[in-house]
Structures are given as structure tokens and as C-alpha cells.
Amino acid sequence: MRIVRYHAHGSPEVLVTEETDLPAYGPQDVLVRATAIGVDHADVQRRRGTFPLGAPSLPHCPSTDVTGVVEAVGRDVQGLAPGTRVLVWKAPAAYADYVAAPASRVLPLPDGIDDAEATLLGSTGRVALNLLRTAAVSAGESVLVHAGAGAVGHIAVQAARQLGAARVIATAGSEEKREFVRSLGADHVVDYTAADWPEQVTEAAGGGVDAVLDGVGGKQLLTDVRLLAPYGRLVVYGGSGGDTVQPDLPVLDLLGMRTVTGFSMPAVLEHRPRQAQQAVRDLVRMVTDGSVRPVIHARVPLTEAARAHELLEERRTMGRVVLVTT
Template sequence: MRIVRHHEYGPPGVLRTEEAELPAVGPRDVLVRSAAIGVDHADVQRRNGTFPLGGTPLPYCPSTDVAGTVVRVGAEVGDITPGTRVVAWKAPNAYADHVAAPAERVLPLPPGLDFAEATLLGGPGRVAVNLLRTARFAAGETVLVHAGAGAVGHLAVQAARALGAGRVIATAGSTAKLDFVRELGVDEAVDYSLPDWPERVAAATGGGGVDVALNGIGGKRLLDDVRLLAPYGRLVSFGGSGGDAEHPDIPVLDLLGMRQVMGFSMPVVLRHRPEQAEQAVRDLVRMVSDGSVRPVVHARIPLAEAARAHELLEQRRSLGRVVLVP
């Protein structure tokens, strides 16, 4: 089978398509014939050596979301059978024709969802809904989502609306992305490249502030978000896709309005709040099935052209998710 790896850190061209044996299938594993593979900013950061949590062992093949058809199951897997259409989230060695994933990370697909769209039920969808749960979001509240046109962001704005948000505000960095989030139904789209974007967000709330802010970009914008929170507002930080992994110092005085700042990690949620994680999956599948959340695929790129997919993410032009197609 084919697999895409990089043996050094560097630009997209370090990605190589190689031949490899089919992955071994353990007793609790599921072997999936890949039909679509999600591409994430974390893949780009790991490839160029800037991932906030440190470098990855080389050679490296990204661990991401794969949708396809089950071809084999381990001896201890009883609830998934060959021929089932599934998505495997955060599957190891995912840029490949076949992927072996732990059965607990494999989800059967709802009818009518194509494989490329299904990759968004993996990491991005789980993160989007769990961010709202972590923020203790309640119906009627105002939600601010940064990078609202991204893989996580475009699902978070739709999920917030589907779960009863009173007002949804999204930031984006281009005219095309602002138009895109408006099409998704946000109440206000704000260009975060403008120096007065915080004032524009504040104006969109009528000066009352936001109840929930979801920030996966990092950097100085986190401090701006704190100051945009309403009393008892909650900011959830879940990454540094903006390239700045350093979080600013947050003065204690900025928190005295009963504002709260939280970090987010999906593995931690799975370890300590598994019931929340499972409920989020059920909520996500329901919202996708009833049409209240629409996964959007920006581009479907051949597996052998993985470098082109990375270039597209680095150019920050994608709306929704970029996928690789074997």
C-alpha cells in the first residue's frame, strides 16, 4: 500500500509517498480501507517542526481522521463488522491507503454522509461540540468563535446555533471567509485582520460582551477575548494555529468581572469526562443527520499530492476542511 511520510522537518516538499506493508491488526483494532483523509493545521505544524507540544519522531506519518470501509476486525471487536462505512478519528499513520485504528475510535457513519464530509465527524466535530460543553454553554448565550471558516470553527458556529445560541459572532481573515461564515448563519462576521476587531465584536454585542469565546489561534488575541467577556463569561483556548504558541499574561484585574479562562485538550476530556465526550458525539451525529450542522469540504486532493494539501492550509484559503483521497 501507499503511505505518505516525512523523514525531516521542512516545507511541504519533504512529504514522500512510499510503499509499505498493510498495518498489523491487533485484537481490538479495525482495519479500514481509506476513502478520505482529513488534513489539519497540526499536521502542517508537525511537518515543519513548529508543533507547540514539541517535535515528532521521524519518519512521521500524520495521525488524523480517516473515513472509509472496514475490511478486517480484530478478534475482540464485536460491534463493528467488515463492510461497515466508518470514520476513524485520530488514526495513527493516517495518510495511507489502509489504516488500523483502535475500535474505540471508530464510529459508524449516518446514512447519506459521504466519506470526505464524514472526516469532520472525527477530530473537528468532536472538538467543536466538546468546546461548547467545556464552556458550559447555555441556550440564549452569545458565542464568539475565532477562525469561523476553519475545520473546527465552521462546525462550532453551526453547533452553537443548533444548540440555541442567542447570538453567534465569528471572526475570519478574508472576504471569502467572511462571506462563508455568513452563509453558515452567523449573526455577525468580523475581520480579525483589522486593528479594531475587538471594538467591532463589542459593538455586535451591544456592549454587553460575549458569554463564550472559543479561541484556537492563540497569541495576543486571547487577552483581547478576556476583555470581551461579559460578567461570568468563559474563554476556552484550544490551540495555536496562528503560529504563536505563547499565551500573553492576563492581568488579575481583567478577571475580576467573574471572567474565566480555560484550556482544552480532547485527550483529557476522554480520560476524565468520557460521558461528556460520548454525549457530544451523539449530539454531533444528530445535528449532522437532521441537517442543522453541515460539514463542508473545501478540496479533495489525491493522496500522492499531500504536499499540495499542506500548501493550501499554509495559504489559509480553505473554507471548511481539506481532505486527501487515495
């Protein structure tokens, strides 16, 4: 089978397609023939060697969300059979024709959801929904979603409305992206490159913001804290902006009953597994009934993974980039 990996950190050209054996699978695992593979900003950062939580050992093939068809199951697996169309979230060595993963990470897919779109039901969409729940968004509140046109952001913008948010505000860096996010139901979309973007957010929120979702990180975190209304919550979940040094947070900035929380999907899976599973079920329902629309920016052949990474580095994507195997 084909697998895409890199043997050194660097530009997209370090991604190479190689031939290898099918992955081994154990008694509690499932072997899946991949059809669509999600590509994330974290993949780009790991490839560069700039991921905030450290660079992976080499050689490395990214772990990400995969949709496909069950090829075989381990002897202890129940409820899944060869031929079943499934989603695998955070499949190891995912840029490949076949992936093997624990059955606990495999979800049968309903009819009517495209394979590429279904990749957004995995860790990406689940992150979006769990971010909103970590922020405790409730009816009538205002929500600010940074990078609203991104893979996580565009799901969060839509799901926030489903959770009752009265004002959904987002940031995006181009007019094309801002129009895209408006089309998803955002009430206000702010150009984060404008010097007065914080003032625009405050005006759009009618004062302070009740909840902020930030996967960009860097120096804007201090601004986010100061945008919060009393009892406002900031949830930090990444550093896609590329800043490797995060600012110190003055304790005095929290005295207005503001809360800052870090978010990690692996921590949710470990300590709140039922919450994680419920988020997937809720997201499947939202996508099936049309209240949340996953958007695919580009479908790129597996052997052109370098081009998929280039699309993300150009920061012009709206929705998700996926690799396809056929």
C-alpha cells in the first residue's frame, strides 16, 4: 500500500510517498481501507517541527481523521463488520491507503454524508462542539470564534447557534473568508488584520463577549481576555498563528470574573469519554438534519499531500482540506 511520511522536518516537499505493508491490527482493532483523510494545521506544524507540544519522532506519518470501509476486524471486535462504511478519528499513520485503529475510535457512518465531509465528524468537529461546551455557551450569550473560516472554526460558528448563542462573532483575514463565514450564519465577521478589530468585536457584542474560542494563540490572548464580559470564558485550544512564545497572563486581568481554560481533546477522551462520545452523536444529528454544514475546501490526491499542506500554509482555505485515495 501507499503511505505518505517525512524523514526530516521542513517544507512540504519533505512529504514523500512510499510503499509499505498493510498495518498490523490486534484483537481489539479494525483495519480500514481509507477513502478520505483530513489534513490539519497541526499536521503542518509537526512537519515543520514547530508544533507547540513538541515535534514527533522521525520518520513520521500524521495521525488524523479518516473515512473509509472496514477491511477486517480483530477477533474481539463486535458491532463492526467488513464492508461497513466508517469514520476513524485520529487514526495513526493516517496518510495511507489503509489504517488500523482501536475499535473504540471507529464509528459507523449514516447514509447521506459524503466521505470527505464525514472526516469533519471526527476530532475536528468534535473539538468544535466540545469547545463550545467547555465554554458553557448558553442561550442568549455572545460567542467569538477566531479563524471562523477554518476547519474547526466553521463548525463552531454553526454549532454555536444550535446551542442557543444570540450573537455569533468570528474573525477572518480576507473578504472572501468573511463572506464565507457570514454564509454559515455568523452575525458579525471581523477582519483580524485591522488595528481596531477588538473595538469592532466589542461593538458587535454590545459590550463584552461571553465566550471566546481561540486556536490561534500568541499575543492576541491578552486581548481576548480583555474582551470578556463579567463571567466571560476564554477557551484556548491551539497555536495555529505560529507564535511559539505565549504571553504571560496578568492575574489582575481575571479579577472581573473572567475565566481562561485550556482545552485538549485527548484529555476529554481520557477523563470525559462519555462527553466525547455524546459530542459525536450530536454532531452526526446536526449534520444529518442540515443544521450544521461541513465544508470541504479541496480534495487532493494522496500522492499530492505536499500540495494539501501548501494550501493550508497559504491561509486561504475555507473549511477542510482532505486527501483522497482514488
